[in-house]
Amino acid sequence: MTARRQALLLLVPAALTLFVLFVLPQALMFEASLGRRSAYGGIVHEWSFANYARALEPLYLGIFARSVGLAALTTGLCLALAWPVAWWIAFRVPQRHKSALLVLLVLPFWTSFLVRMYAWIVLLRTEGVVNAVGVAFGLPAFDLLYNDLAVLIGQVYGELPFMALPLYASMEKLDRRLLEAAADLGASPLRRLREIALPLTLPGIAAGAVLVFIPSLGAYLAPDLLGGAKGVYVGNLVQSQFAVARDAPFGAALSFVLALLVFVAVAAARRPLAAARGL
Amino acid sequence: MNRRGSGLGLFALLVYLFLYAPILVLAALSFNESRSSALWEGFTFAWYLKLLQNAQVMQALRTSLIVAFVSTVFSTVLGTAAALAFHRHRFRRGAAIEALFALPIVVPEIVIASSMVLLFAALSLRLGLLTVVLAHVAFSISYVVVVVRARLAGFDRTLEEAAMDLGAGPWRTLWTVTLPLCAPAILAGALLAFALSIDDYVITSFVAGVGSTTLPLQIYSMVRSGVSPEINAVSTLLLLATSLLLLAAHLLERGKPARLCAAPAGLGLALLAGPFLIGGPAAAAGEKVLNLYIWSNYIAPETLAKFEARHGVKVNVDLYDSNEALLAKLQAGNANYDVVCPSNYAVAILARQELLHPLDLTALPNLAHVDPAFLDRPHDPGNRLSIPYFWGTTGIAYRKSRTGPIDSWAALWEPRFKGRILMLDDARETLGIALLLSRDGHGVNETDERALRQAKELLLVQKPLVRTYNSADFDQVLLAGDVWLAQGWSGQFARAMDEDPDIEYVVPKEGSSFFLDSLAIPRGAPNPALGHAFLDFVMEPEIAAEICMTMRYSTPNRAARALLPAAIRDHPAIFPPPDVMNRVELLEDVGDATVLYDRLWTEVKSAR
Structure with a gap:
């Protein structure tokens, strides 16, 4: 038996599973997106692009823009928080503590996201924990919950580890001698960060950005629970087409526009990722 | 470690704190004596036992x-x-x-x-x-x-x-x-x-x-x-x-x-x-099973245990939180439930698609206990497909020490309550009360586009005053003090009133909507005979009274109401006086206008 045949045998079960459970449904979904809603919320299979035309109306385009904005902000904030932490674990922490610290990054994920969102509500509400602490220090109570900031906190909270882990992975592989050389040659810390550390961790940044940006595009729990449902994001919109308006064809069309956005985002990240593999 | 290094370490510590703050909160609350998760009232293991x-x-x-x-x-x-x-x-x-x-x-x-x-x-x-x-x-x-x-x-x-x-x-x-x-x-x-x-x-x-x-x-x-x-x-x-x-x-x-x-x-x-x-295992081999698909908090485990004991069966409960989830499951045609609990308009939709099993009324003698006011309704003439289970009204619950008495939907548009108002996150309910307020004789089942657009404008005017849209735990938000006035459904508010005497419930003078949730047997149910037995069981006066006592929604069962303690029988939120019943209207399916409702509601929610 050749190595190639072995590799094929190993690959086929997983590839087939993914083909049947991901590719086929997408084809069905595309067919549905060309149909229209029946009076009872079923699908009438009469093909047209009407749903796509509707998805491009200003009302829905605005919602898409809002989602892209939230995803971009989430990605940026996650990067700002996760990069220093990953750097700290990679370069400042003794080897024997590293794996424990990495596991601690992911451990909260073993509790339901929903339960953690409700814990945030307890933290942020008017008579909540954060305000109680603030009031004890003589600050006034703020309305922290049910606004865009709360949505952002929830999103960043949910996505942070997905940024931190790939960042750490790319830092682990980084050649320390480059940093030392730069320091020896008298480069300032800022310059070493800008010209050595950031470019060398670009693959991790790109991978993390993809892993954070994409799920954030489809976010709907944080906007509903922490944002008080006062803003609509694509995730909420798609969800409500399937679960409230029972307009599966329009929901499917929106999903495809969303998938298109995702592919654009991934394509944008491809170049730094590919460059990274060359390093 | 140098100074810059410890700065980095401090930053990392803060990030870990951010990740673990909610975890600490939920762990702490699991030992808190108070049920409403706002305040610390002492240490207990009771929740682990429960x-x-x-x-x-x-x-x-x-x-x-x-x-x-x-x-x-x-x-x-x-x-x-x-x-x-x-x-x-x-x-x-x-x-x-x-x-x-x-x-x-x-x-x-x-x-x-x-x-x-x-x-x-x-x-x-x-x-x-x-x-x-x-x-x-x-x-x-x-x-x-x-x-x-x-x-x-x-x-x-x-x-x-x-x-x-x-x-x-x-x-x-x-x-x-x-x-x-x-x-x-x-x-x-x-x-x-x-x-x-x-x-x-x-x-x-x-x-x-x-x-x-x-x-x-x-x-x-x-x-x-x-x-x-x-x-x-x-x-x-x-x-x-x-x-x-x-x-x-x-x-x-x-x-x-x-x-x-x-x-x-x-x-x-x-x-x-x-x-x-x-x-222990879910069901022993060969044991009969009743698959029940119902709203959460709609039937107590004790009640189900009685049914299990009487018929020697096992009841399997799956939960949903919207009629639409139920419709989607039944329309897909690949879910095998014996009993489901659709609201009246969902019954109508399911009936038109012939997705419900016709009922054998001779197997349901306890239907005689049900108030005729809830029988033979337009969504199911002659109750050939469903029996009424619970009903309730949409109204306003308010913190009376903060707001004073409330009797009109217009209170939800008063600037003095800015940031203290909660509205349901529900196109039909919100546009519904805006229609009632428009004074042009529109009801909550309006399908005229112009009337609906006017109603939307009214909701846009209201939006800056609204703290949050929520149709899940709206009663808890009111109890926690985040809002003073909340639109919502009577049963949940009745439970909130038990917890906090400062909360009052009113069905406003302009009128409102009410819902009627029914039990029905889906077409293709594996065990329709057992389904009938269950329907008849919940209409027994003692059982219906027990269900009403534990869940606090209004029972349509007349004989059961007579068995209830006075505090519940005369509870203003659970059994409103006759004049209230005269001004509430049943929410019906609006057909193709559903898409318009959804679109207008999206416009309201996405407005800045």
């Missing part, structure tokens, strides 16, 4: 663990094999194969969820444990592949080559050299798959069916009454079990002696096995 007695939560936990375990095994095996394949061979069409494996990571969850429903319906696969496991395997594989491949990327190939040179075949090399070397990565991949499975809500909620209510689904449906400390308790236990297992793995990796690792590993595994030892 958790053990909560059959539904324990069942959901068991289901979650089974699903997570099975799907982790499959996705780890498939994913590891695929990762090895990528490692061994550079495929032609590599880009296409890479893209295939990237799909589950890059396609948003909601898209995966909705497309899988279409697939399972097309394959006429019954929604249940199998479909949930399939979905979980599918979305976990790619993550396992990513983790294992990352490990293999830094792999010393010379070891493999040496094995081959020494005469080991490719499989032997794989088994004795490659696999042991990437064992830590496989373990990491499996842990990730387990975490993804046990936390998944979105996809599971779409593909779940009979007997596959996982813990996140259970939690989501319990949220209507606020996240109870029991849920915090179960979360804390799960986290503890995981931490112990990870600790054991960590000690093992560091080369500590096995007996040192055995204690945390054993304790962790015992915690995970606990639910299976306590609850």
Whole structure:
């Protein structure tokens, strides 16, 4: 038996599973997106692009823009928080503590996201924990919950580890001698960060950005629970087409526009990722 | 360590604090004596004991663990094999194969969820444990592949080559050299798959069916009454079990002696096995099962236990939180329930699509106890398809010490209550009261586009005053003090009034809507005879009274009402006086206007 045949045998079960459970449904979904809603919320299979035309109306385009904005902000904030932490674990922490610290990054994920969102509500509400602490220090109570900031906190909270882990992975592989050389040659810390550390961790940044940006595009729990449902994001919109308006064809069309956005985002990240593999 | 280094360490500490703040809160609340999770009122283990007695939560936990375990095994095996394949061979069409494996990571969850429903319906696969496991395997594989491949990327190939040179075949090399070397990565991949499975809500909620209510689904449906400390308790236990297992793995990796690792590993595994030892199996082989699909907090476990004892059957309960979820499941045609609980308008939709089993009224003698006012309604003439179960009104609950008396929907437009108003997150209910306020004689079932657009304008004017839109735990938001006035449904507010005497409920003078939730048997139900027995059982006066007592929604059963204590029989929110009943209108299906309602509501919610 050749190595190639072995590799094929190993690959086929997983590839087939993914083909049947991901590719086929997408084809069905595309067919549905060309149909229209029946009076009872079923699908009438009469093909047209009407749903796509509707998805491009200003009302829905605005919602898409809002989602892209939230995803971009989430990605940026996650990067700002996760990069220093990953750097700290990679370069400042003794080897024997590293794996424990990495596991601690992911451990909260073993509790339901929903339960953690409700814990945030307890933290942020008017008579909540954060305000109680603030009031004890003589600050006034703020309305922290049910606004865009709360949505952002929830999103960043949910996505942070997905940024931190790939960042750490790319830092682990980084050649320390480059940093030392730069320091020896008298480069300032800022310059070493800008010209050595950031470019060398670009693959991790790109991978993390993809892993954070994409799920954030489809976010709907944080906007509903922490944002008080006062803003609509694509995730909420798609969800409500399937679960409230029972307009599966329009929901499917929106999903495809969303998938298109995702592919654009991934394509944008491809170049730094590919460059990274060359390093 | 230098000064800059400790600055970095402080920053990292703050980030870890950010990650663990909510975890600390939920762990603390699981020991809090107070049920409404706002204030600390003393230490207690009571919620852990209650958790053990909560059959539904324990069942959901068991289901979650089974699903997570099975799907982790499959996705780890498939994913590891695929990762090895990528490692061994550079495929032609590599880009296409890479893209295939990237799909589950890059396609948003909601898209995966909705497309899988279409697939399972097309394959006429019954929604249940199998479909949930399939979905979980599918979305976990790619993550396992990513983790294992990352490990293999830094792999010393010379070891493999040496094995081959020494005469080991490719499989032997794989088994004795490659696999042991990437064992830590496989373990990491499996842990990730387990975490993804046990936390998944979105996809599971779409593909779940009979007997596959996982813990996140259970939690989501319990949220209507606020996240109870029991849920915090179960979360804390799960986290503890995981931490112990990870600790054991960590000690093992560091080369500590096995007996040192055995204690945390054993304790962790015992915690995970606990639910299976306590609850026992779902149903013994050959035992008859009634599959009930119902709103959360709509029937008490004690009541179900009585039915089980009387008929020698097991009742399987799955929960939903909207009529639309129910409609979607029944329309897909691959969910096997015996009894469902649609609201009146959903009954009408299901009836028109012939998705309900005709009732044999001779098998339902207890229907005689039901108030005729709730029988023979337009959504089901002659009650050929459904029996009334609960009803309730939409009204305003308010904190009277803050607002003074309220009697009009216009209060929800008063600037002095800015930021203290909660509205339902529901197109029909919000546009409905705006229609009532427009004074042009529009009812809550209006389908005229101009009238609806005017109603939308009214909601846009109101939006800056609204603190939050919420149709799940609106009563809890009111109780917690975040808002002073809340639009919502009577049953939940009746429970809130029991907790806090400062809360008052009113059905405003302009009128309002009411709902009537019915029990029905879906077409194709596995056991319609048992379904009839259940329908007749809940209409027995004593049973109907018990259900009303425990759930606080209004029973349409006249004989049952007579059995209730005066405090409930005359409760203004549960049984409003006759003049209120004269000004409320039943919400009906609005057909194609549903799309318009949804669109207008989207416009309101997305307005700045």
